[in-house]
Amino acid sequence: MPKKTATQQISRVARPRLYEQLVEQLMDFIESAQLGPGDTLPAERDLAERLGVSRATLAQALVALEVLGVIDVQHGTGAVLVYRPNVPSVLKGLREHRSRLPEIVEARSTLEVKLAELAAARRTDEDMQAIDKALDAMAEEVASGAKGAHGDELFHQAITAAAHSGVLAQLMTFIAEMILETRLESLGQPGRPEQSLASHRKIADAIRAQDSEAAAAAMLDHITLVSDVALLK
Missing domain, CATH: 1.20.120.530 (GntR ligand-binding domain-like)
Structure with missing residues (x-):
């Protein structure tokens, strides 16, 4: 039986889902903006423009973060940061939720x-x-x-x-x-x-x-x- 080449033996790495990529971007933004618990994220339209995504896509990522308790989305106020976890723990939580x-x-x-x-x-x-x-x-x-x-x-x-x-x-x-x-x-x-x-x-x-x-x-x-x-x- 012919031996497999090294390239053949490497399994394909699953590409992260779009919402996972966006959540990572959101966490990076929160970190760079030095936002802390109680701080409000920019309005969805502004945030979508900064991240280069549609508002619909951003809304889905925000819902995921709300489900995990990272943010609290309040009508008339916007998304308020509840706590700032690290990216791996958030992605793990998202996958478990899904x-x-x-x-x-x-x-x-x-x-x-x-x-x-x-x-x-x-x-x-x-x-x-x-x-x-x-x-x-x-x-x-x-x-x-x-x-x-x-x-x-x-x-x-x-x-x-x-x-x-x-x-x-x-x-x-x-x-x-x-x-x-x-x-x-x-x-x-x-x-x-x-x-x-x-x-x-x-x-x-x-x-x-x-x-x-x-x-x-x-x-x-x-x-x-x-x-x-x-x-x-």
């Missing part, structure tokens, strides 16, 4: 579809009021230009409560932090807050009509929608 996403989606599609089905069958008038209040809260956030993350969280909490299943509620509490990752990731996609709100309204309408089958189907459609994120493409 690998977790499919399993988090799998768990949500299992638990929340059943919760929606049960909520339609068991909800009280008080439960419905809580669901509607959460919808109103998210609508106000989205109308103001925010992502609607708080209203989104309230909505899913209201659905869980309306199902009146203590064990399922405990399971949802157990994965709450992981769901937060998917929530931030999803609502960071262009146009997604408005799409998510419309999807929530369909779920609420089915629960209001006490149609368990329609509620489960609407929730499954919703989980499919919010699982469509750039990080997994």
Whole structure:
């Protein structure tokens, strides 16, 4: 058997994903600008121009850093640096986050579809009021230009409560932090807050009509929608 040449034996090194490259650039910028915890990053338009990327690409990298807790993106204020980690630890965190996403989606599609089905069958008038209040809260956030993350969280909490299943509620509490990752990731996609709100309204309408089958189907459609994120493409 002929021996392999040295060139043949060298395995191809995977090219870093674009968002990973951009995160490295962002960390380098933070370092060179000597930004510290509590400092605000430049506006997205300015930062995109400095880094030579589109605002859409930059937004995806900022969402990833927000998920990792490196920055806190506040509507009307911008991205505020929470802490300044080293680049290797950030990239490691990003890869771990990306690998977790499919399993988090799998768990949500299992638990929340059943919760929606049960909520339609068991909800009280008080439960419905809580669901509607959460919808109103998210609508106000989205109308103001925010992502609607708080209203989104309230909505899913209201659905869980309306199902009146203590064990399922405990399971949802157990994965709450992981769901937060998917929530931030999803609502960071262009146009997604408005799409998510419309999807929530369909779920609420089915629960209001006490149609368990329609509620489960609407929730499954919703989980499919919010699982469509750039990080997994």
